[in-house]
Amino acid sequence: MQKSYLICYDIRDAKRLSRVHKVVIHYGVPLQFSVYYSLLEQHTLTEMVEKLIAIINDKEDDIRIYPIQGTTLENWPKPGFSGSDKYLLIN
Template identity: 40%
Template sequence: MPLNQAQTYLVCYDIADPKRLGRVHRLLREQGIPVQYSVFTAQLTAKELGRIIAGLVERIDERADDVRIYPLPSRPETTSLGLQYFPDGVLLIEKGKDLLRALR
């Protein structure tokens, strides 16, 4: 992937310590959109992904915490069941291949 081309990622985490959990959540909130507890989606270039990974490495305990980053296809097929949660003011809109963050 070219350094300036963004790709959508799903970032999931299980952090054992509440202090580290807060730090990880704040870091991911800067670049991504929370879609469930401990799950974010983010449009990232390779450089941005590298920064996120470096920030996560600084904030987690690799012996106790689990962070997973999954690249998503450009047009993922999804099924959603039950209550859908997005923070107030966040609306996801599909436009072409990009997920946009739109404020209401």
């Protein structure tokens, strides 16, 4: 079953930042710089986390993944929504 997550990171090194971005963009939709929305199965979340752990320096970098309860995009776009990107707004 897919669940919604908010993924946020603060990476101190530019090279690691680029590598982390390349991983997270594969799994999520950017909301702001270093903040992403993602709809993932548990095994996919685990896969992403393992890739991120291999990249970061745990003494300098910070990655946080927050589960979002009761939020889904399966009913987007809602009636009256005029945007073309269903990820523009999250209920």
